[in-house]
Amino acid sequence: MKTKFFLGISAAALAVAACTTNPITGRSSLQIANNSEILTMSSQEYKTTLTSSKVIKGTADANRVVNVGNRIKIAAEKYYTSIGRQADLVNYQWEFNLLQDKQINAWCMPGGKVAVYTGILPITKDETGLAVVMGHEVSHALAGHGNERISQSMVAQYGGQILGGSISNAQWAKVFQAAYPIGSQVALLKYGRNQESEADQMGLYLMSMAGYDPRQSIPFWQRMESASSGARQPEFLSTHPNPETRISGLNKNLPQALEYYKAAGGKL
Numbered sequence: 001m002k003t004k005f006f007l008g009i010s011a012a013a014l015a016v017a018a019c020t021t022n023p024i025t026g027r028s029s030l031q032i033a034n035n036s037e038i039l040t041m042s043s044q045e046y047k048t049t050l051t052s053s054k055v056i057k058g059t060a061d062a063n064r065v066v067n068v069g070n071r072i073k074i075a076a077e078k079y080y081t082s083i084g085r086q087a088d089l090v091n092y093q094w095e096f097n098l099l100q101d102k103q104i105n106a107w108c109m110p111g112g113k114v115a116v117y118t119g120i121l122p123i124t125k126d127e128t129g130l131a132v133v134m135g136h137e138v139s140h141a142l143a144g145h146g147n148e149r150i151s152q153s154m155v156a157q158y159g160g161q162i163l164g165g166s167i168s169n170a171q172w173a174k175v176f177q178a179a180y181p182i183g184s185q186v187a188l189l190k191y192g193r194n195q196e197s198e199a200d201q202m203g204l205y206l207m208s209m210a211g212y213d214p215r216q217s218i219p220f221w222q223r224m225e226s227a228s229s230g231a232r233q234p235e236f237l238s239t240h241p242n243p244e245t246r247i248s249g250l251n252k253n254l255p256q257a258l259e260y261y262k263a264a265g266g267k268l
Contacts (some may be wrong), residue, residue: 069096136203
């Protein structure tokens, strides 16, 4: 059985589909996979993860995850509406869950499906630190980084068939499962360095729009780096920029972030 998972049926259409622009950072990327299919599979895999995990509800930490997530969600929706891009988020069905797991990790699947592991809470320390993490992870979803990585893989493996207009269900599922290996409880797509840097920038802006002080992002990332010193690097940092590059990027984007923070009522 063949299914049309891709938008284009010609090289020209493929080129047009490649022009997806991030409304917050301005970066363009190749995103030709069908978002509705990605959202459907993401929702299914997220449910599988929750079923096989210990989900914490009603505690102070769990409530904090929900509160931070909702503030970032509202900030994102407000911004996208202000620029006429609210349709980008119309199919999002946001969820924010705290999972009992010692891994220093957090992630957001396409469609706003967020998981935070208890192992990262000693490093986030407070609500603002949690906003750094969740803003970064939500940014991966909003920026379509999953679509981008899947698209890159599809082009590399099945370029001719994409131009022909269709690939098989099995081929599509194989690429998706490689991108999101949920079964191993590492629901973290291996993003590239450029995508991680973009998520840093976008996440910094989102947390600021949500009323969290972006200046606290630097101490958080320094704590994350310290947590990996002399031990196996947390999965969360496996493909991220080196510490010097990250801090430099945060400092570069901090003035704009502070403008968003001020507009949200934050005190400078």
